[in-house]
Amino acid sequence: MYVYDQYDQQIVEDRVKQFRDQTRRYLAGELSGEEFRPLRLQNGLYVQRFAPMLRVAVPYGLMSSAQVRMMAKIARDYDKGYAHISTRQNVQFNWPDLEDVPEILAELATVQMHAIQTSGNCIRNTTTDQFAGVAKDEIIDPRPWCEIIRQWSTFHPEFTHLPRKFKIAVNGAVGDRAAIEVHDIGLEAVQNEDGELGFRVSVGGGLGRTPIVGSFINEFLPWQHLISYLDAILRVYNRYGRRDNKYKARIKILVKALTPQVFAERVHAEWVHLKDGPTTLTEAEVARVAAHFIDPTYKVLDDQDAALAALDAEHPGFARWRQRNTFAHKKPGYVAVTLSLKPTGVAPGDVTDKQFDAIADLAERYSFAEVRNSHNQNIILADVEQAQLFSLWGELREHGFATPNVGLLTDIICCPGGDFCSLANAKSIPIAEAIQRRFDDLDYLFDIGNIDLNISGCMNACGHHHVGHIGILGVDKKGQEFYQVSLGGSSGRDASLAQILGPSFAEAEMANVIDKIIKVYVERRNEEESFLDTFRRVGVDPFKERVYAANH
Amino acid sequence: MQRIIKNGQLVDESWHLLPKDATLDGISNCDDLIVPLALWVDHSTALKARDGGLGVWLEAGEEIEEIADQLDNFQVIALNFPAFTDGRHCSTAYLLRNRYGYKGEVRAIGDVLRDQLFSYLRVGFDAFALREDKDPLDALKAFEEFSEVYQASTDQPLPLFRRRA
Ligand code: HEM
Ligand code: SF4
Numbered sequence: 001m002y003v004y005d006q007y008d009q010q011i012v013e014d015r016v017k018q019f020r021d022q023t024r025r026y027l028a029g030e031l032s033g034e035e036f037r038p039l040r041l042q043n044g045l046y047v048q049r050f051a052p053m054l055r056v057a058v059p060y061g062l063m064s065s066a067q068v069r070m071m072a073k074i075a076r077d078y079d080k081g082y083a084h085i086s087t088r089q090n091v092q093f094n095w096p097d098l099e100d101v102p103e104i105l106a107e108l109a110t111v112q113m114h115a116i117q118t119s120g121n122c123i124r125n126t127t128t129d130q131f132a133g134v135a136k137d138e139i140i141d142p143r144p145w146c147e148i149i150r151q152w153s154t155f156h157p158e159f160t161h162l163p164r165k166f167k168i169a170v171n172g173a174v175g176d177r178a179a180i181e182v183h184d185i186g187l188e189a190v191q192n193e194d195g196e197l198g199f200r201v202s203v204g205g206g207l208g209r210t211p212i213v214g215s216f217i218n219e220f221l222p223w224q225h226l227i228s229y230l231d232a233i234l235r236v237y238n239r240y241g242r243r244d245n246k247y248k249a250r251i252k253i254l255v256k257a258l259t260p261q262v263f264a265e266r267v268h269a270e271w272v273h274l275k276d277g278p279t280t281l282t283e284a285e286v287a288r289v290a291a292h293f294i295d296p297t298y299k300v301l302d303d304q305d306a307a308l309a310a311l312d313a314e315h316p317g318f319a320r321w322r323q324r325n326t327f328a329h330k331k332p333g334y335v336a337v338t339l340s341l342k343p344t345g346v347a348p349g350d351v352t353d354k355q356f357d358a359i360a361d362l363a364e365r366y367s368f369a370e371v372r373n374s375h376n377q378n379i380i381l382a383d384v385e386q387a388q389l390f391s392l393w394g395e396l397r398e399h400g401f402a403t404p405n406v407g408l409l410t411d412i413i414c415c416p417g418g419d420f421c422s423l424a425n426a427k428s429i430p431i432a433e434a435i436q437r438r439f440d441d442l443d444y445l446f447d448i449g450n451i452d453l454n455i456s457g458c459m460n461a462c463g464h465h466h467v468g469h470i471g472i473l474g475v476d477k478k479g480q481e482f483y484q485v486s487l488g489g490s491s492g493r494d495a496s497l498a499q500i501l502g503p504s505f506a507e508a509e510m511a512n513v514i515d516k517i518i519k520v521y522v523e524r525r526n527e528e529e530s531f532l533d534t535f536r537r538v539g540v541d542p543f544k545e546r547v548y549a550a551n552h
Numbered sequence: 553m554q555r556i557i558k559n560g561q562l563v564d565e566s567w568h569l570l571p572k573d574a575t576l577d578g579i580s581n582c583d584d585l586i587v588p589l590a591l592w593v594d595h596s597t598a599l600k601a602r603d604g605g606l607g608v609w610l611e612a613g614e615e616i617e618e619i620a621d622q623l624d625n626f627q628v629i630a631l632n633f634p635a636f637t638d639g640r641h642c643s644t645a646y647l648l649r650n651r652y653g654y655k656g657e658v659r660a661i662g663d664v665l666r667d668q669l670f671s672y673l674r675v676g677f678d679a680f681a682l683r684e685d686k687d688p689l690d691a692l693k694a695f696e697e698f699s700e701v702y703q704a705s706t707d708q709p710l711p712l713f714r715r716r717a
């Protein structure tokens with residue numbers, strides 16, 4: 001992974017000093033709350049229902065064991081002993097004291113981490129495929145490009161006060177696990193016929209109140225021009241994005257108002273001035289960054305299909321776990337393993353300090369001392385030897401990471417909701433738990449197969465409910481917490497937004513409603529047909545009929 | 553008298569900023585004036601005929617393109633920040649310096665606060681009229697907050713990746 005040189009380290013240390021002084025001035029009354037607010041937000045510090053919440057940046061989800069141990073330390077020393085993996089691959093602490101934040105940032109800087117631009121109206125942490133660099137279907141490793149974007153976006157002087165937050169995602173694989181089409185900018189690394197590298201560029205995707213799938217405005221941007229083109233997009237947005245209404249301030253609204261075609265022309269007109277200037281990327285720089293992402297020292301191994309099949313036969317639990325929680329690796333004899341952070345009864349994505357320490361340990365012993373956070377709020381050991389899989393499984397079970405549910409109905413994406421968030425209409429974590437309890441039969445869950453179930457506590461859509469195969473949204477109905485259900489969303493390559501099923505439901509009904517929806521699917525599906533495909537074939541009506549049937 | 557930051561120093565303000573609805577009535581001949589864009593657009597000939605210095609100021613939503621071919625007339629271009637969270641004029645300052653080659657003073661006015669000064673300086677501002685309740689002496693510290701930067705901008709035309717040892 002990327003390792004700071006003296007320049008990167010200096011910038012992060014300067015930031016710690018700067019924020020320490022800003023916090024001091026705020027506490028001394030020299031900065032008003034209103035003046036301090038955007039400053040703290042640009043440092044990942046929200047003030048929430050009970051306490052500030054600090055969002056630590058995990059660039060494109062990658063952490064070393066040393067960094068994971070730092071998460072454990074911060075959770076233990078400054079928080080209540082746990083933290084939360086966010087849907088943008090970051091780590092969130094729910095209970096730090098404002099006074100402690102400068103010290104936390106200083107601690108983070110010792111392991112090359114920070115909280116820069118994890119919130120606020122600026123360019124946020126760039127995200128990517130959690131299997132980057134190891135996926136079998138990868139064409140181009142997105143990580144060096146993410147790092148190049150990270151450096152470009154860090155304290156960009158022209159773009160620190162945008163109309164609204166700005167999120168960039170990069171994908172380099174056949175499948176899209178980075179949901180690029182629901183980002184402000186989505187970049188897909190591609191090769192042209194001559195084998196040259198470039199990017200397909202999507203703009204104006206996003207969730208929130210006005211969910212929109214992005215539009216591709218450039219089918220092939222040669223890699224040298226990545227930064228000048230991003231500068232051009234951001235400049236057009238910074239100048240012309242709406243600032244009069246924060247719900248209409250995302251770039252998606254501008255792109256829609258102008259039409260993607262006109263927006264593309266504006267960007268192009270800006271870009272011709274910047275193209276081939278000093279921001280043109282050099283082979284030397286790309287090579288310098290890419291050198292941090294070369295393969296670790298893999299052994300020459302063979303795939304262990306027979307041995308693993310034998311273990312499967314003997315240990316059905318292992319077989320199940322292997323089926324769901326492992327992912328094919330590009331190197332023979334290796335496999336990527338997802339640690340499920342979704343056991344029933346734990347808020348999805350929560351990790352305790354002890355668990356962080358255990359993860360750091362496991363990463364050292366099994367996976368070259370690195371982990372990745374996924375936007376599905378799980379943690380991945382990307383480079384595990386197949387021959388060690390069985391012993392790893394045993395250890396994961398001890399630590400509560402082996403729930404065999406990755407990609408299944410109970411692997412729920414869920415925002416903090418009313419339990420923590422002051423903007424919530426309704427709680428979301430208890431809904432997740434009620435559904436997990438209802439679907440506790442593993443055979444049934446496996447039979448249902450891949451389902452993305454996403455829950456948000458309000459229309460800000462932190463839980464990505466619009467792109468869940470099943471989406472649940474907390475709504476306020478005359479002061480009561482209700483839930484609206486929608487079906488058919490997808491964040492994959494075939495991105496689509498979910499359709500609302502109908503009137504909302506009370507909390508107590510939710511598990512039943514989901515149960516009915518699943519039953520319709522099971523009855524209607526063709527062999528091997530996924531929930532999403534079935535929904536797309538039969539449409540919303542059969543689901544509606546069942547859920548709102550008269551006896552209900 | 554207000555003191556402003558110019559080229560990293562505190563200086564006494566010598567320019568008069570005319571309000572948005574200013575007219576030519578009773579306008580001083582000899583004072584150094586920064587006039588609103590509308591006044592310039594309507595009365596450029598009269599304003600050019602004055603003896604005093606001339607500057608123009610733009611609201612955040614006003615576009616520099618409108619006067620891009622007339623920049624020679626101004627010793628000062630002041631860009632108004634209605635709120636420090638409105639970053640539009642950071643792009644304007646960049647364009648003034650890099651696209652339109654403006655060499656005169658580019659001044660930040662309005663809700664100008666210490667914590668934005670470092671980035672304002674980077675994009676091309678060289679003068680800063682801090683919000684009146686703020687201490688400009690304290691704000692001078694802003695310029696030393698970062699010793700290194702990643703991006704190319706007006707102050708540093710080469711991105712770090714072309715300078716890394
Ligand atoms: C607890 C306090 C939180 C607050 C107050 C909060 C607030 C918000 C708001 C206001 C938005 C909408 C912004 C917009 O539409 O432009 C938003 C979006 C979002 N939040 Fe949160 N959030 C919180 C926690 C989280 C957490 C824990 C996660 C990750 C699990 C998260 C992930 C996201 C994502 C991914 C979006 C973007 C949706 C999009 O693309 O538009 N948020 N958040
Ligand atoms: S979706 Fe709404 S309730 Fe959930 S975390 Fe975001 S703002 Fe809070």
